[in-house]
Amino acid sequence: MKNFLRLYIGAYSGLSQPAWMLSLVMLLNRMGAMVIPFLGLYMTEHLKFSLEETGLVLSFFGIGAISGSYIGGRLTDRIGHFKVQVSSLFLSVPLFFIVPILQTPLQLSMGILVLSLVTEIFRPANSVSIAYYAKAENLTRALSLNRMALNLGFSIGPAVGGFLAALSYNWLFYGNGLSAALAGFVFYAYFRRRKGNERFLKKDKQKKELENINDANITNRSPYKDKYFILFSALCCIYAICFFQLLSTLPLFYKQVFLIKDSGVGLILAFNGFVVFLLEMLLVHLAEKKMTTFQSIVFGTVLLSISFALLLIHSGMWVLFVAMFIFSVSEIFVLPFTSTVALKRAHKSKQGAYMGLNGLAFSAAHIVSPSLGTQIAANYGFDALWTSIALVSIFVAVGFYFLRNKFAV
Template structure:
């Protein structure tokens, strides 16, 4: 009963805007079922080799880096409302163009274009969360948003597996419809609220002198850059769940698309069930630094066990540990970024954090597929576990330093 009360309390105090941002994200990510199946699509439908597939997926990462950088810059310049709106409405139609590109160069181009535009959304969305959430609810607001992402990731791959078994073209059409719907809902809800918020800030600015931000640029903030480096190492290892791991399930474990979709969907569904509870408990009993370390170790175990066995029960054990680790790492990374930034440069900080994750979309498929091709998947999973532990300790010590320097905040 006490656990249930803690779970219910996790949702208290979250603003209507935080809930709507999460609903928009849910619709958006429910449609984003293409990415986990892009590797399978290129090998099974287009006849690409594993290395060619890894090369194309790396262009998704290059686009993500550019999109994250531009998203941070544009958000600080034009505001998160305009950036999110344009990103959703421009990226949606591109999904309809993907089936018309069947060469390696063509796929690399269209995937690069799509990711460049869609990833502009990420820093703007993070800024919107910090904008509408109360400071004491910041991590839970990020967690609510991630819960929506994972519910979408639970629905999307499961549906994507079914649709891809019929026709891959259904994947692209549904992505277009879902992201367009997310854009319409976002604009209808936030158009007036954004205007009211800007007017309120303008009124306050007439009587209050803004506090000068100590860290004018995240690119000159050395502790934050080191923290972002370890975020990148974690992401490079962890986000094999999006590209290399589905290839492993298909080529080594011999699962079909529907089974792969269900396994990935299980991960997302588990996160939806327990994320808010685990985040709330972590905030009560652990420091942010300790939470990041423990989460990284859980992810490390989840990957490393696949190097020794890949029976169904082992895969479920692995996905369970990865899911718990993801819960304990990703929302708290966003919290550290948010409390490190202030005022007018918040978009730039979120952009740097986005770049750290986007680098994984370049390096992970390129490096992961080559290690698997030359040394085997078992070697890949064992070394992934080792580097996740390294990332965990790096996150632990850099977060302790950042929190110490911000000891005047209310965060632990």
């Protein structure tokens, strides 16, 4: 037990105060993450949209997310990560209060498009901000700490959101808006005059200069001309198409097949956030010691396949929680390391663009994932959907495996 505690505590050691504050901001912002997991239910249960209309609106979330990732990456390199994050947080607040007014598929599609664009601008800037304040050797753990805060917030948000949805779906949007405002005030107050640790930045710069001598053709080019990074991002996109069923068809599956109430759906989704919050820093710390970056990504992708295959077993609620646990571990072994690949692949002047393209890959999945998932579920059933995802995930794992030698991480 003492060795376990020492290892667990060691996973958090060496992280800077700004890294912790960025995680606090992420926690405050994501504690209000009540809208997206329940957006499908909001449209089908409250607005009485069909499955096809619901999938279409959710796809507009993806279009906005793609635009936001691209614009956020470009803006971060041009005006800096601080201004981009502050603007995203404060501009999103009024939008969360406007969306409940929109009642038709067209109106809601446009509202969700703008909302997702504004909120997704935050992500590339946030990742570059983490790299700015973190020591190079702690980068993946700093990213994991940020994701841990995200998932703790995601654990709290849907759990509270499930109960708020039982009262009124409008409260989901209001809660998200208030949490974004609080996160914005905390971020602005702490970071408005904060600079990176120049000692660490100098060391990182010297190390990066040596890397640039050996690999200048890659690090100084645009990510959109880096063919191996584009292929890597395409695999990330396919992984995300499977992963983001968490936000679209999985809640519908729980509701329609297992007849679980909104509060129960919220608890299962919250379990995902709780597992990631509890285990991510520890597992990432172990993975950094025992595995290469791509070994971790391949392993996590295989776990995703297993988690969806388990949903073919219809023998009780325990299957849903076991599948969600494996799903959560998959997330831990994949998502922090994909960000590390992007940041370490990029020259410092191109980090925003690389994170923008990486974010764009995940955002593109928001377009394809809900529409494709709901279409397959509506026409062929949920079992066909889960079987397809399990097989595709194995294909993605093989792709990551063969790409591993093209990246020096």
